[in-house]
């Protein structure tokens with residue numbers, strides 16, 4: 001069962017690698033990617049713990065005051081955050097039971113306390129900050145109403161597949177500035193948050209059919225054609241129920257000596273309906289059938305043929321071999 005053969009017009013400039021596997025993980029602008037997380041440091045001492053929490057949360061994308069999840073993050077803070085005397089809030093508080101917890105309710109803060117800390121400095125409620133009183137930086141508890149800077153943690157930007165130039169905003173949402181093969185293979189959609197595949201000459205032919213907005217996902221095949229699509233290919237293939245018309249059937253019997261006898265019938269026509277019996281005083285050796293069948297497709301019904309379709313062939317071919325009835329008569 002053969003359906004559409006196509007000849008694709010290939011322009012070498014269009015050939016590229018749209019599915020390149022590039023690590024595009026990144027942090028929103030003004031956040032730094034370190035130890036697999038994105039952090040932003042607000043050094044100015046303008047925030048109570050509560051204000052720091054909401055200022056951080058306003059960065060969006062689940063931003064929250066930093067939790068030290070592993071020692072390498074602690075080392076990063078020591079080296080980058082508090083080396084010039086800033087003390088900054090982290091996301092940990094004293095609980096009623098006298099223990100400290102990170103904001104996700106996991107236990108804080110060993111082994112990161114400064115010597116002598118926590119000391120419930122003047123009584124609860126206390127919040128946790130990191131600072132460097134001398135040579136050594138570490139955690140300290142302080143009144144939550146003190147004004148300090150803070151360290152905010154935010155998720156990495158979402159990755160947009162097939163986006164060549166992602167633009168991760170301050171708010172942690174990613175927009176795509178440019179898709180791979182922009183407007184040739186891919187197109188920005190949904191407020192630039194997706195790069196979607198276009199119907200095109202390369203492999204997503206979607207013809208005969210329509211491709212609304214040029215998007216492969218909208219491909220609708222013409223009636224009598226079935227959509228056959230996957231990641232790499234979009235084809236409209238002739239529905240298997242479409243059958244060809246057999247127009248002529250010439251049937252010839254050959255004798256042992258090689259003499260040929262046409263099947264009887266209308267001498268002016270080889271249409272199948274006019275084929276009849278053979279009569280002849282021969283020893284049949286072989287029987288040859290010659291069929292001409294046609295399959296008609298109304299191209300006008302498919303609208304304008306896109307320029308990248310250079311050639312079309314339609315057809316079905318199913319040969320079913322059957323035993324023939326009849327008698328061999330010897331005279």
Ligand SMILES: *[C@@H]1O[C@H](CO)[C@@H](O)[C@H](O)[C@H]1NC(C)=O
Nearest residue numbers: 165166167168169175176177
């Ligand atoms: C990223 O987005 C910001 C805000 O929408 C815009 O000002 C900036 O030009 C964009 N950067 C790129 C590389 O497109």
Ligand SMILES: *[C@@H]1O[C@H](CO)[C@@H](O)[C@H](O)[C@H]1NC(C)=O
Nearest residue numbers: 175188189190191192193194
């Ligand atoms: C695109 O953004 C505009 C403005 O933010 C919004 O009104 C619209 O609904 C968005 N469209 C989609 C498809 O997300």
Ligand SMILES: *[C@@H]1O[C@H](CO)[C@@H](O)[C@H](O)[C@H]1NC(C)=O
Nearest residue numbers: 228229230231232233234235
């Ligand atoms: C997609 O479909 C095409 C045509 O049917 C086929 O040749 C190709 O192997 C398929 N690719 C995948 C990844 O399934």
Ligand SMILES: *[C@@H]1O[C@H](CO)[C@@H](O)[C@H](O)[C@H]1NC(C)=O
Nearest residue numbers: 224225226238239240241242
């Ligand atoms: C072919 O026709 C039969 C009977 O009308 C129907 O059940 C079947 O779904 C059709 N097949 C296709 C591929 O359309």
Ligand SMILES: *[C@@H]1O[C@H](CO)[C@@H](O)[C@H](O)[C@H]1NC(C)=O
Nearest residue numbers: 265266267268269270271274
């Ligand atoms: C012979 O075939 C022609 C078509 O080629 C048809 O018009 C005609 O009716 C046929 N004659 C007989 C006797 O079947």
Ligand SMILES: *[C@@H]1O[C@H](CO)[C@@H](O)[C@H](O)[C@H]1NC(C)=O
Nearest residue numbers: 296297298299300301302303
């Ligand atoms: C082919 O399709 C067009 C458009 O649908 C129609 O106007 C025309 O009559 C069709 N031709 C035939 C021979 O069916």
